[in-house]
Amino acid sequence: MDIPSKENTQFFSNTTILPVDRSSFKSESSASKEKQSCCGGIKVFLGALSFVYFAKALSGSYLKSTITQIERRFDIPSSLVGIVDGSFEIGNLLIIILVSYFGAKLHRPRIIGAGCLIMSAGTFLIAMPQFFMGRYLYERFPSTVNATVGISPCLQDKSQTSLSALEKSQSNTSSGCEKEAGSSMWIYVLLGNLLRGIGETPIQPLGITYIDDYAVEENAALYIGCVQTVAIIGPIFGFLLGSLCAKLYVDIGFVDMDSVTITHKDVQWVGAWWLGYLIAGVISLLAGIPFWFLPKHLPKPESRKDSSASSEQSKFITEDNKDQHKPYQQQVKVAEMAKDFWPSLKNLLGNPVYILYLCASIIQFNSLIGMVTYKPKYIEQQYGQTSSKTNFVIGLINIPAVAFGIFSGGLIMKKFRINVLGAAKLSLGSSFFGYLLLLSLFAMGCENSDVAGLTVSYHGTKQMTGYEQALFSECNSGCACSHNDWDPICGENGVTYISACLAGCQASNGSGKNTVFFNCSCVATLDSPSQSYSAVVGPCQKGNECPKMFLYFLVISVITSYTLSVGGTPGYILLLRCIKPHLKSFALGIYTLAIRVLAGIPAPVYFGVAIDTTCLKWGSKRCGGRGACRLYDSSALRYVYLGLTLVLGTVSIFFSVAVLWVLRKRSSQDETLSANGERGTCGTQSRKDNFVNSDCLIQTTYWPEKETRL
DSSP states (O other): OHHHHHHHHHHHHHHHHHHHHHHHOSOHHHHHHHHHOGGGSHHHHHHHHHHHHHHHHHHHHHHHHTHHHHHHHTTOOHHHHHHHHHHHHHHHHHHHHHHHHHGGGSOHHHHHHHHHHHHHHHHHHHHTHHHHSOOOOOOOOHHHHSOOOOOOTTOSSTTSOSSOHHHHHHHTTTSSHHHHHTTTTHHHHHHHHHHHHHHHTTHHHHHHHHHHHHSOHHHHHHHHHHHHHHHHHHHHHHHHHHHHHHHSBTTBTTBOGGGOOOOTTSTTOOBOHHHHHHHHHHHHHHHTSGGGGSOSOOOOOGGGTTOSOOOHHHHHHHHHOSOTTSOHHHHOOHHHHHTTHHHHHHHHHTOHHHHHHHHHHHHHHHHHHHHHHTHHHHHHHHHOOOHHHHHHHIIIIIHHHHHHHHHHHHHHHHHTTOOHHHHHHHHHHHHHHHHHHHGGGGGSOOOOOOBBTTTBOTTSSBOOSOHHHHTOOGGGTTSOOOTTOOOOEEETTSOEESOTTTTTEEEEESOGGGOEEEEEHHHHHTSOTTSOOOEEESOOOOOTTHHHHHHHHHHHHHHHHHHHHHTHHHHHHHHHHTSOGGGHHHHHHHHHHHHIIIIITHHHHHHHHHHHTTEEEEEEOTTSSEEEEEEEOHHHHHHHHHHHHHHHHHHHHHHHHHHHHHHHHHHHHHHHHIIIIIOTTTSSHHHHHHHHHHTOOOOSSOOTTTTTOO
16 A cells, blocks of 8 residues: 555656746757756856855945944944945845845846846945045144144134134135035935945845755755855955055045145044945946856756755746646746735744744844944954054954854754754854853953043043033143044143143144144143153054953954854754745745844944944034044943843844754654654655644754755
């Protein structure tokens, strides 16, 4: 009795798969050409997709590296920069469901190629404000701009100069200063990033599922790991490009560089942020070219031709096609594809493993996106590093650790043939130990720099609240100073003063970067009156312990990045294997949509708002109003930045534990059924249906193709 039942099962399965083969290959001759074509190979698609991942990761990471540059150039707070950064996710949100669901039924490679063109156009648009707005203007005392000698910074005798620096800035208010300052040009950056998000949408859901459909099953995890690993090279070059551009002055090629009186170490320095976007746009344009020559379908591997799980297009036609004699182009109508949309969505939302993993990922990505977005700002403000060095360190040290971690996760999955339950354990373990390591960074911070009137008083004591009123003291009471200025100088006593005027300096010598101020009365109040009261341009360096703390931070950060990244590929496999095969693209699209909406958009905004609360000194726009932050409270910044990251990461771990619990429960149920003799050939057809509906892929032993034979 068993033999006929097996034969009947094979007969019906073969008749089910037969239309799939007919729809996938128009004729035997075209199929043979497809096999022989170098463009039809999965490895060619793998290489093209890797290059696209590289291009999109390069432009995305370059945007992260220019966050502080954009903030200073357009004189906007961190919360507004967070909205600009989140516009990329908004672009994804607009079309992600349509692309992930309908795109799986159409020509996936060409849709990816079209997305690259749109992504390139958006990247070019981001750089456009540089060519339309005026030259960058920074705050500087007149004697540091030209070679005039003898002007008193204190300006006790107001007849010494016809216009003070403050009066010069105020004089612009009456004659179109808002247009000159380019106060609204950041909108072009927002729109360009929005366009980038639209173009990037099809790459992940269509590219990953294309590989999973046509690759040998036991190689799928390795291929996905390779794509993600190659994609990490993009951020490496992105941050290194950001480091190079940060050293170049923003208006290089437009102004005489000898007239620039600030260096890349100055807090007001803005690098050539726009230059990298032009380079990234060209790379994105080139990355899309190969996809226009790739085939719609690839020959299925021999090991998968008899599998009960077929590609998405084939599954779609098999289930929904009632007239198998119609051409494939006539079968795939929009209405036919749309009628299964709500049942497919209901199926996904009814899958507890998928929902729990989705919740864990949303919260974890809130943590990671917020941390990565403001990591350059955190390093600059916490450890006193320049934008150029910060981007260089992240690109050369931190990002390779992430790449190695992702590749290690894929390699572990392949070498030990880990099933879905093992993938859930590996993903949970990497998150737990990663956030545990992150906890140690609370002890690796620097104290606030000594800034007179902000972090310390003019008498050397710790500053109390109401700092703006404390900017003025007896030592500078006779000077005509403005509390809005930010032109820091470093006194010989190691204390930074907001401006030479507030330091009470009576004279200056030299010009530009070599200006030296003398007879600074406020410097004398913090030290012996018998010493010289001189100061130089620029803020003082952080304490002696800060470089050591920065080294410790880098070591722990690299280890943490590697640990968290090991769980990346197992998480992808868990996501792909806990759902029906014909819903993979749709599930990835919903997953990406949720990450964009609930993590990618809000995380940079509320992280930015929280970081803004730690600001000690705000800049002032030329036309009035609050500009970008000039100085942060180091201790408060550390607790807000790391605290938000850890709290979110801890909550995500609880959801990951719930995922593992559900999988264990279903695994034990499967073992019980197997012990009752129902394992065989999956028992009866109802046994298969129950197994599919539960979306559970756990078995105690590993056998080839089991994770796709839902």
